Amino acid sequence: MTQVPDDRSSQAGKAEPAPREGGVLTLDQIKLAIGDAIQLQFQSDVEPSRSFVTLIGYLEGQSVVVTTPIINGSMMLVREGQDFVVRLFSGKSAYAFTTSAKRVTNTPYPHLHLAYPKEVRGMVIRGSSRGRTHIICHATAEGGRGVACIARDISVGGALIAASEKIGETGTLLTLKLRVKVGAAEHVLALNCKIRSVNASRPTADEKPTVLHGLSFEEVTSQDTLVISTLLYQNMISAQEAEI
Numbered sequence: 001m002t003q004v005p006d007d008r009s010s011q012a013g014k015a016e017p018a019p020r021e022g023g024v025l026t027l028d029q030i031k032l033a034i035g036d037a038i039q040l041q042f043q044s045d046v047e048p049s050r051s052f053v054t055l056i057g058y059l060e061g062q063s064v065v066v067t068t069p070i071i072n073g074s075m076m077l078v079r080e081g082q083d084f085v086v087r088l089f090s091g092k093s094a095y096a097f098t099t100s101a102k103r104v105t106n107t108p109y110p111h112l113h114l115a116y117p118k119e120v121r122g123m124v125i126r127g128s129s130r131g132r133t134h135i136i137c138h139a140t141a142e143g144g145r146g147v148a149c150i151a152r153d154i155s156v157g158g159a160l161i162a163a164s165e166k167i168g169e170t171g172t173l174l175t176l177k178l179r180v181k182v183g184a185a186e187h188v189l190a191l192n193c194k195i196r197s198v199n200a201s202r203p204t205a206d207e208k209p210t211v212l213h214g215l216s217f218e219e220v221t222s223q224d225t226l227v228i229s230t231l232l233y234q235n236m237i238s239a240q241e242a243e244i
Contacts, residue, residue, distance in 0.1 A: 025095070027116065027120050030088075032090060035055065037053075037055075038053060038055055038088040039053075039088065040066075042082070051185075052069075053066040056111060063115065064099070064113070064114040064115075066112050066114060079104070080101050085097075086117075088226065089226040094229045095122045097117035097120045123233065135154070136148070136178070138177045139213075140175045141168040141174040142172065144167070144168065147164075148163070152212075154232075155228070159193075160214055162211070162212055164209075166211050167211070169198065171195060175191070176191045176193050180227060182234060187227045189227065191217050191220060191224065192217070192218045193216065193218060195213055197214035198211060198213055
């Protein structure tokens with residue numbers, strides 16, 4: 001089994017593949033690390049559509065080993081041969097490939113062997129790539145009270161939120177809690193942020209005055225990054241379909 005170094009600093013200086021839109025790579029080119037969060041999308045109308053699992057390792061040409069999915073505290077029943085779409089995030093790119101459960105086992109702990117993909121499709125998710133949203137959030141500044149707000153747009157690097165009052169000055173740290181829906185699954189994110197800008201909006205006659213806060217995300221987990229990048233990709237696909 002390929003022992004992918006868990007020390008991500010050991011990969012510093014290595015050139016990471018930068019797929020163009022719809023680019024095709026091999027899994028080995030992506031340089032995944034043990035412990036990376038990946039998302040399984042179940043190709044079934046019976047099971048919940050998506051679940052996050054942890055990468056244990058992989059052997060090129062043989063299988064990808066991940067933890068068994070857990071939903072609401074219970075281990076999912078996965079059958080051998082069941083099909084999945086796998087989505088993951090590495091560096092600044094989102095990747096996806098199709099696979100199936102090759103082996104399901106509980107020894108010495110519950111895990112799955114997924115069929116090794118012949119190809120992986122990648123797409124660069126730039127930190128500046130933003131998706132327009134209208135997500136109800138809750139922001140709490142350090143030492144302050146919570147304020148209800150709306151995320152008007154979001155990227156893997158930050159968000160623009162609108163609130164009825166000023167949450168804090170530029171440089172203020174805060175926690176932003178929001179619930180996002182990716183496919184049929186809902187995810188609750190609690191993101192550490194820093195206020196980068198504060199501006200009063202220019203409301204129309206039918207709108208109430210709001211204060212806009214530009215935020216940068218600080219120390220985002222790989223799982224949260226994957227959720228946000230998948231949300232951006234989902235919005236991008238929806239926009240393309242609307243134009244067709």
